[in-house]
Amino acid sequence: MDDVNIVPAKRPRRPPPRSAYHHGNLRQALIEAGLAHLERNDADTLSLRDLARRTGVSANAVYRHFEDKAALQAALAAEGFRRLLAEQKAAAEAHRSPRVTLLEAGRAYLRFARSQPALYRLMFGHYGATHRQGELGEAAVASFGELGRQVGAAFDLADTDPRVAPSTVYVWALVHGLSALWIDGQFEDMAADPAALVESVVQLAVAVAPPMVTTSSRKNAKRGR
Amino acid sequence: MDDVNIVPAKRPRRPPPRSAYHHGNLRQALIEAGLAHLERNDADTLSLRDLARRTGVSANAVYRHFEDKAALQAALAAEGFRRLLAEQKAAAEAHRSPRVTLLEAGRAYLRFARSQPALYRLMFGHYGATHRQGELGEAAVASFGELGRQVGAAFDLADTDPRVAPSTVYVWALVHGLSALWIDGQFEDMAADPAALVESVVQLAVAVAPPMVTTSSRKNAKRGR
DNA sequence: GCACGATGTTGACGTCGTCCACATGGGGCA
DNA sequence: TGCCCCATGTGGACGACGTCAACATCGTGC
Numbered sequence: 001m002d003d004v005n006i007v008p009a010k011r012p013r014r015p016p017p018r019s020a021y022h023h024g025n026l027r028q029a030l031i032e033a034g035l036a037h038l039e040r041n042d043a044d045t046l047s048l049r050d051l052a053r054r055t056g057v058s059a060n061a062v063y064r065h066f067e068d069k070a071a072l073q074a075a076l077a078a079e080g081f082r083r084l085l086a087e088q089k090a091a092a093e094a095h096r097s098p099r100v101t102l103l104e105a106g107r108a109y110l111r112f113a114r115s116q117p118a119l120y121r122l123m124f125g126h127y128g129a130t131h132r133q134g135e136l137g138e139a140a141v142a143s144f145g146e147l148g149r150q151v152g153a154a155f156d157l158a159d160t161d162p163r164v165a166p167s168t169v170y171v172w173a174l175v176h177g178l179s180a181l182w183i184d185g186q187f188e189d190m191a192a193d194p195a196a197l198v199e200s201v202v203q204l205a206v207a208v209a210p211p212m213v214t215t216s217s218r219k220n221a222k223r224g225r
Numbered sequence: 226m227d228d229v230n231i232v233p234a235k236r237p238r239r240p241p242p243r244s245a246y247h248h249g250n251l252r253q254a255l256i257e258a259g260l261a262h263l264e265r266n267d268a269d270t271l272s273l274r275d276l277a278r279r280t281g282v283s284a285n286a287v288y289r290h291f292e293d294k295a296a297l298q299a300a301l302a303a304e305g306f307r308r309l310l311a312e313q314k315a316a317a318e319a320h321r322s323p324r325v326t327l328l329e330a331g332r333a334y335l336r337f338a339r340s341q342p343a344l345y346r347l348m349f350g351h352y353g354a355t356h357r358q359g360e361l362g363e364a365a366v367a368s369f370g371e372l373g374r375q376v377g378a379a380f381d382l383a384d385t386d387p388r389v390a391p392s393t394v395y396v397w398a399l400v401h402g403l404s405a406l407w408i409d410g411q412f413e414d415m416a417a418d419p420a421a422l423v424e425s426v427v428q429l430a431v432a433v434a435p436p437m438v439t440t441s442s443r444k445n446a447k448r449g450r
Numbered sequence: 451g452c453a454c455g456a457t458g459t460t461g462a463c464g465t466c467g468t469c470c471a472c473a474t475g476g477g478g479c480a
Numbered sequence: 481t482g483c484c485c486c487a488t489g490t491g492g493a494c495g496a497c498g499t500c501a502a503c504a505t506c507g508t509g510c
Contacts (some may be wrong), residue, residue: 044269048497059499126346141414164415166428172402174398178404184351186365191389204391204392208431273465275466284467285489286488347506
């Protein structure tokens with residue numbers, strides 16, 4: 001976010017909007033405007049023209065930095081995964097026991113989704129399908145990889161790669177499902193306090209966790225990759 | 226779907242497009258066109274004008290039957306929940322043991338999401354937020370209620386209302402998370418056979434299930450409501 | 451010191467959701 | 481039996497959107 005001013009050595013420092021014509025760092029400015037928009041609005045209200053307007057630039061300038069709207073959305077989603085990863089790691093650093101680490105990382109995940117619902121929805125929209133091999137794919141894999149590392153530390157995965165272990169996918173699906181349902185307001189008329197309901201589900205998952213050793217997955221564990 | 230021809234007694238039977246002017250049953254025709262569209266296209270490509278065109282009617286005719294686009298989407302989502310419910314019930318009828326019933330219903334749920342990804346996404350988009358108290362809300366609650374019934378039959382919920390029991394939400398979140406991640410292609414580059422990965426997670430959930438008696442939830446179980 | 455390529459601008463096109471005024475015609479009542 | 485009403489559908493328009501093509505601007509590298 002603030003590595004904007006660290007330049008790649010060949011292209012000398014780009015001082016703030018030198019002329020009123022060339023913006024300076026439009027790409028980053030557009031992404032920030034997009035993130036700001038998503039903090040207050042639904043994901044489907046995002047508009048290239050609006051972002052350009054807000055950045056004080058013509059509508060078509062956007063196309064110098066993003067192939068199309070989907071590319072901008074993918075960039076926003078990628079930034080979302082990077083921020084999510086940061087929270088996952090922060091949760092991991094604050095605790096010693098691998099089990100507690102995993103629990104707190106899960107809670108951090110839920111907190112992230114709740115605090116940035118529109119961004120979260122964008123991250124898991126179908127945009128990944130078209131931009132899987134770009135920075136979006138990398139950022140998503142990094143986030144999921146961290147989860148795998150944490151699950152691997154907390155449970156005996158019988159030398160399965162944590163990233164493809166059923167246990168990891170299990171945890172991911174549970175936390176993602178909880179996040180998605182919560183965000184979509186599905187718990188709103190189910191419980192007076194949705195947060196308490198979610199926490200009780202988390203507790204249930206923890207209570208059920210101990211025997212979570214993948215015995216059956218040992219046989220068909222694809223080693224390596 | 227075919228109760229279209231059962232008329233409310235006061236308004237005599239509505240024979241097929243009597244004049245070329247008045248359509249006959251435009252509302253249903255639009256919904257069917259929408260469902261057909263969602264079988265082949267992403268949810269965000271859905272357009273009122275296109276549906277009207279396909280139904281052989283002017284763009285504005287739609288507004289005689291739906292307040293706006295969101296209302297049409299809500300109607301489609303509601304129909305989705307009704308179909309999902311039908312599959313859940315079908316799975317329940319085919320098996321005796323409550324545990325097996327729940328397992329098969331879960332698999333049916335996953336199958337539904339996989340076979341109708343765009344519709345499924347619409348059902349869990351944020352459209353519910355604005356149309357919670359309409360037919361969408363009712364259909365969603367009915368589907369979730371069926372899940373609660375099945376969970377209640379399969380586990381000892383300690384006299385908690387199954388619809389608000391952590392166990393039910395737990396199962397729902399897990400299956401929904403699995404569906405959503407699968408649909409969004411998140412398993413695509415994780416496993417050669419995503420379906421097998423998902424099944425292994427389901428197996429893991431089943432293996433972990435037996436002790437799933439909500440002991441802690443007994444204390445703060447809000448009775449009734 | 452100049453030309454060139456990266457960056458932005460202007461204008462236009464087709465599509466979309468939605469509003470308004472108006473057309474149509476079938477069923478309930480006289 | 482016939483007429484009128486109102487649910488239903490039409491036509492045209494508006495502003496916003498994503499995107500394309502042609503053109504303008506400018507700072508850097510030779």
